[in-house]
Amino acid sequence: MKQVEAVLQGDRLALSRLLSQIENDTPAGRQALDRLFPHTGQAHLIGVTGAPGTGKSSLVNQLARHYRHPEEGVPKKVAVVAVDPSSPFTGGAVLGDRIRMRDLSGDPGVFIRSMASRGSLGGLAKTTAGMVQAFDAAGFEIILIETVGAGQAEVDIARLAHTTLVVEAPGLGDDIQAIKAGILEIADILVVNKADRPGVESTVRALRNMLRLAHPAPRVFRHHGQIEVLPAAVEETAREPVWIPPIRKTIATEGSGIPELAAAIARHRQHLEKTGDLQRRERARLQSELDYRIQETLVAHWRQSASQEKYEAVLAQVVARKLSPAEAVAQLVNGSAP
Numbered sequence: 001m002k003q004v005e006a007v008l009q010g011d012r013l014a015l016s017r018l019l020s021q022i023e024n025d026t027p028a029g030r031q032a033l034d035r036l037f038p039h040t041g042q043a044h045l046i047g048v049t050g051a052p053g054t055g056k057s058s059l060v061n062q063l064a065r066h067y068r069h070p071e072e073g074v075p076k077k078v079a080v081v082a083v084d085p086s087s088p089f090t091g092g093a094v095l096g097d098r099i100r101m102r103d104l105s106g107d108p109g110v111f112i113r114s115m116a117s118r119g120s121l122g123g124l125a126k127t128t129a130g131m132v133q134a135f136d137a138a139g140f141e142i143i144l145i146e147t148v149g150a151g152q153a154e155v156d157i158a159r160l161a162h163t164t165l166v167v168e169a170p171g172l173g174d175d176i177q178a179i180k181a182g183i184l185e186i187a188d189i190l191v192v193n194k195a196d197r198p199g200v201e202s203t204v205r206a207l208r209n210m211l212r213l214a215h216p217a218p219r220v221f222r223h224h225g226q227i228e229v230l231p232a233a234v235e236e237t238a239r240e241p242v243w244i245p246p247i248r249k250t251i252a253t254e255g256s257g258i259p260e261l262a263a264a265i266a267r268h269r270q271h272l273e274k275t276g277d278l279q280r281r282e283r284a285r286l287q288s289e290l291d292y293r294i295q296e297t298l299v300a301h302w303r304q305s306a307s308q309e310k311y312e313a314v315l316a317q318v319v320a321r322k323l324s325p326a327e328a329v330a331q332l333v334n335g336s337a338p
Helices: 002-008 012-023 027-039 056-068 097-104 128-137 156-160 176-180 200-214 258-275 277-305 308-319 325-334
Strands: 044-050 078-084 110-116 142-146 163-168 189-192 219-223 226-230 247-249
Touching (some): 002 027, 002 128, 012 027, 012 128, 044 056, 044 156, 044 258, 056 078, 056 097, 056 142, 056 163, 056 258, 078 128, 110 128, 128 156, 156 277, 163 258, 189 258, 200 247, 247 258, 258 277, 308 325
Parallel strands (some): 044 142, 078 110, 078 142, 163 189, 189 247
Antiparallel strands (some): 219 226
């Protein structure tokens, strides 16, 4: 396919058209992704998630600028995938993240793509993974994925990204809110943005206390009658070191703390490579996508073969509370529906 060759050669127009095909889930887009897949696996996928109002877009903008204009080293090609929520009433989306990223406009080494969630839960759109794959094949070394900002349900990004940043900000709720969001489960790095606001130290303290609960420090135990203490946080286990999410304070509107955050991201990448977690995460990510594709294909095949009349009849029984959803599924799948 000429389009695939053009994307591999860095043609931005061809890439833009392909991204539209992927987002619309067209047969041409799916075929192109199949051909591009052998060329993927090189990019570092960085997810940025957090509650609305924490400054995720501004933070992504500053990170992209840092990677394009590093104090040391060679500039990297950066792609940004920004997912905006779709209206449940009109189906439309503002796609306004690019307004906050005007500093990146005109840079040939940066490609920003906004997309609507189109009703998907978990912070990402259905075709986000396909877009990321296209950017990876096109040679972008850093791919920043900004999620909707759905809050507590936003866990899909942890399955897609190699490094997940969870962004908090002072004054957006009580300290327990962060625990409810499950950040300890998905965060590789905790970012306290808008660090010039009052209450930033309280937010950092709450996050640090939560990390201590998850990774008690220090651990004391008795060995051959002697009290021994293991150092806290990053201790060497029998096989590999444990990664404890660091906390970084930033002021994205001023670019403050961005180099330190980028350094933490680089250290996490090194940790993944050293311990083999990078391969494990990539395997889990591909397994998740494979399972999703299998589920999607099986459901589509079943809907094609199933009688719409039988489906409607069973649905009517569910609505009338004569059948539970589980019983209805068993009847439809087993072919015993009336």
